[in-house]
Amino acid sequence: MGLRIRLARFGRKRLPFYKLVVAQQRAPRDGKHLDVVGWYNPIPAADGNKHIGLKFDKIKYWLAVGADPSERVTNLLSKAGLIPPPPLPPRFPKAQPKAEE
Numbered sequence: 001m002g003l004r005i006r007l008a009r010f011g012r013k014r015l016p017f018y019k020l021v022v023a024q025q026r027a028p029r030d031g032k033h034l035d036v037v038g039w040y041n042p043i044p045a046a047d048g049n050k051h052i053g054l055k056f057d058k059i060k061y062w063l064a065v066g067a068d069p070s071e072r073v074t075n076l077l078s079k080a081g082l083i084p085p086p087p088l089p090p091r092f093p094k095a096q097p098k099a100e101e
Contacts, residue, residue, distance in 0.1 A: 003067035005059070005077075007040065008033060017041055020054070020073060022062050037062065040076060054080055 002025040009030060011017035018040040021033035038054040045051060059082060063069075069077060071086075078085040 003034070003062065003065070004070055005037065005062060005067050005073050006070040007072060015043060017043075020059075020076075022067055025068075035062065052076060052080070054082070056082065 003022055004025050005020060005022050007018040008021045009016055009018055019036050020038035020040060022035045022037060023033040035058060037058045038052065040052045042050055074083065074086055077083045
């Protein structure tokens, strides 16, 4: 079974707080996990910034072992500089109206 680095929700209603955990791929979101590798607070603090705490050595270890980060965790880790950013989806040009002759 595969390993995932993903967010586990804590906190209370309308005030979420997440821990970055390493868990089995089929385990429930807030279920049993193997290791806690960081935390993320999506609610902006008084300074207007969202805060995140990462344990770089543990994250590098689990990525080397083969853990696959979820989509949201991939965005957070790429902003922290641990992994390269995911490729952007292709942008198709808007259709140009045909010129009438």
